[in-house]
Amino acid sequence: MRRPSVRRSWYWPTVNFRGVKPVLMTPETEVGPWRVLEQRGQGSYGAVYRVERAGHPEQGPFALKLALHLNDPRFEREGELLSRLQHAGIPRLVERGTWEVQAGGGFPFIVMEWVEGVPLYEWAAQHPLTSRQALRLLAQVASALAATHEAEGVHRDVKGDNIWVRTRDAGAVLMDFGSAYYRRARVLTHQFPPPGTPEYQTPECQRYQWEARHQPSARYEAQPADDLYALGVTAYRLVTGRYPPALDMRVTEQGFEFFRPPRLPPEALVSVSPELAEIIQQLLSDDPSGRGTTQEVAEVLEHLAMTAGPQADHRITPLPARSNPAQPLQPRSSRAEAPWLAMAALVYLWIGAWWMKEGHVPVPEKVPQSQVHEQRDGGTVGLGAQVLASPPEARPDEPGMSGIALDIPKKPLPGQRLPPCERYTVEIHGGCWAQVSGAVSPCSASMYEWKKACYLPLIAPSRPSTSDTP
Structure with a gap:
């Protein structure tokens, strides 16, 4: 009986091979001896597929991790380390190689045991x-x-x-x-x-x-x-x-x-x-x-x-x-927690300086810290990214809430956001500042004063992590 031909289906959304997702594969695509069954995940640098060895489905499924970028050296490093490891709590490396698609260029991949x-x-x-x-x-x-x-x-x-x-x-x-x-x-x-x-x-x-x-x-x-x-x-x-x-x-x-x-x-x-x-x-x-x-x-x-x-x-x-x-x-x-990251980043931009200056512990009932979680790509919240939904109300016995507010310095503070400033913020002496609504001179010691109004510095967020976690 004649074996039906294998459908090979893959595509490049960009022709110069420099896009974020230069190659994705659909079921029945073959990478060497491996036949794709389904895609199971994708990160910044690689996509993970459930595959089987062509002609030997009885061997069970395997996990194939394919680079999204041509000649990506990360896969060489990952494959080399996995080849040194033999442990029941680490996926066993089965094969590593490169899916050649043009002369001198291909997509590195590694094949590991499938973990259900x-x-x-x-x-x-x-x-x-x-x-x-x-x-x-x-x-x-x-x-x-x-x-x-x-x-x-x-x-x-x-x-x-x-x-x-x-x-x-x-x-x-x-x-x-x-x-x-x-x-x-x-x-x-x-x-x-x-x-x-x-x-x-x-x-x-x-x-x-x-x-x-x-x-x-x-x-x-x-x-x-x-x-x-x-x-x-x-x-x-x-x-x-x-x-x-x-x-x-x-x-x-x-x-x-x-x-x-x-x-x-x-x-x-x-x-x-x-x-x-x-x-x-x-x-x-x-x-x-x-x-x-x-x-x-x-x-x-x-x-x-x-x-x-x-x-x-x-x-x-x-x-x-x-x-x-x-x-x-x-x-x-x-998976259900990722939306909190966007909210946390927005709040962090507005009032991040307040908690760094005062050193207060965030109030859990405002925004519980457990609701600010990592994303699958390693997260986007930077150094000290713990936030409040709004500044806590000042009480006379709180440390740091008495005294005279500081004048806005003649140059930006270390780590402060530089122009162009975000909407609803203003540029003062080369830095971005957010005016505290309803606060007027004399400002509390947790704020900076400028022309009889109270301000907080806008702190620049950290760059997102490059961790690849498909």
């Missing part, structure tokens, strides 16, 4: 979560990270979206090594911010970005401690439904300084076991050495998953409102 499952936060929203289950999942991720670090690699984008829980055995799998780096690998990111998702970046990374902001050639070198901190953020959000407060900045007479807003421990928010609460606090240490080594963390988590007390088998639930005045939201799928 859902992202971690989505899984937690669909299943009752206990502390023992959380410890077990985190132990599996830490073990995968230990293997990565042993191979001299750093993942650089550990988060709930990149940790999948397998359907068949509820095991955790560390996914998407598109932002990963290994020693002596080719450097691909030459500007800020470094790859990754801002909410998961370490204090040392955030400080470096600020201190080296005027050095175009500066580059942050991620370490295993960065992955461990991101695992701590993931764990905190997994059990509480919110992010821990990020490192903040405030204005002093000497300039800007960093400080850590008060962080409620997990046990103050939810009924988490003491063993899990303690390891989360360790992973979120501001001191990189205080987080421990990856292998130590993996071993401790595995030990705690087996030996934690009876409370570890109780479902994690929010504490009563009287014990928890800042009630956290329950974990939910990040």
Whole structure:
């Protein structure tokens, strides 16, 4: 019987191969021996397809990640690191190559084992979560990270979206090594911010970005401690439904300084076991050495998953409102959270300077921090991106609310937005300023004064991350 011809269907929306999406494939397209079944995701640099080996469907599905740009070197780096890793919690590399489409040009691809499952936060929203289950999942991720670090690699984008829980055995799998780096690998990111998702970046990374902001050639070198901190953020959000407060900045007479807003421990928010609460606090240490080594963390988590007390088998639930005045939201799928990013960015532009200058902790009931989440492409919220829906009402006993307002300086403040200014803002002395509605001289100490009106500086947002997370 004659075998029907294979339909090959792919297209370029642009003919010069320099567009954002130069090639997309439809079902039945063949890339070497791999036949496309369906597209399952797309990021900034690659698209993921469920494929099968042509002529051997009995082998089951595989995941093919295809570059969206000709000769993209990111895939060479990702494929090389995956080739060094053999771990149950990391997708196994099956093949890597280039889909040649013209002389000297093609689209790199990698083929991995197919992982049937859902992202971690989505899984937690669909299943009752206990502390023992959380410890077990985190132990599996830490073990995968230990293997990565042993191979001299750093993942650089550990988060709930990149940790999948397998359907068949509820095991955790560390996914998407598109932002990963290994020693002596080719450097691909030459500007800020470094790859990754801002909410998961370490204090040392955030400080470096600020201190080296005027050095175009500066580059942050991620370490295993960065992955461990991101695992701590993931764990905190997994059990509480919110992010821990990020490192903040405030204005002093000497300039800007960093400080850590008060962080409620997990046990103050939810009924988490003491063993899990303690390891989360360790992973979120501001001191990189205080987080421990990856292998130590993996071993401790595995030990705690087996030996934690009876409370570890109780479902994690929010504490009563009287014990928890800042009630956290329950974990939910990040697909439903992306719209909050646009709102957060808009609010950040208008009043970001207020909280940096005053150093206040955001009021959760205004805009809960758990509603400002990462996007699939690594996020768009920059350094210290914690926001308020509106400035809190001043009270006489609040620090910083008394005294004489500062005059607007003769030149822009560090990090201030420069002209052309946004709508509803004005240019004063080369910087963009927002007038505080209803506030007149004498202004509070949290504001700047100009011609008997009160203003706040507009802070320039950080550039979106380049993390590729299809």
